[in-house]
Amino acid sequence: MHHHQQSHRTIDIDTRLVRIGAVLTAAGAVLASAGMAIGVMAVFTAGRRMIRDMDVPPTQQAAAKWQQAKEASRAGLQAWQSASDAQNGPLAR
Template sequence: MNHYHQSSGTIEINTRLVTTGVVLTAVGAVTAWAGMAITASAVFAAGRRIIREMDVPPTQQAAAKLRQAREASRAGMEAWHSTSGTQT
């Protein structure tokens, strides 16, 4: 059986080797995607577990930090107004 294909020029291509290469590449890509999916699943599960074990949930922490920032901003504005002699 002749596995060589004569193209329009003088290049001879071994189609069996090309086919084998394509198949191996496809198998490698599928294996890589499966590995990435398993890794992502493990990382997300660990993240969920860490969040569940927190004393204060992240949403409450964010709300508290936002309140602190607003209070600090208000205090800064009040201090600035009191030193500049204007009141709001």
């Protein structure tokens, strides 16, 4: 009977380098987060400035477009009903 002995190899890791790598990674993450925050702040500020400088605020523009859409829908329905009445006669309803 043969007994196989497995040699237990250990990995020799330089923990000093691992710590340095972790510190550099954390510092990079902090710098990246700061860069993203500055970029977001710049875009947000520009957006607010653009909205402030508009002649008509976006909420008023949206309300006007909604009113136009309702009126166009109503006009389309009336035109469709008029065309249907003209084609089928007034008693077709």
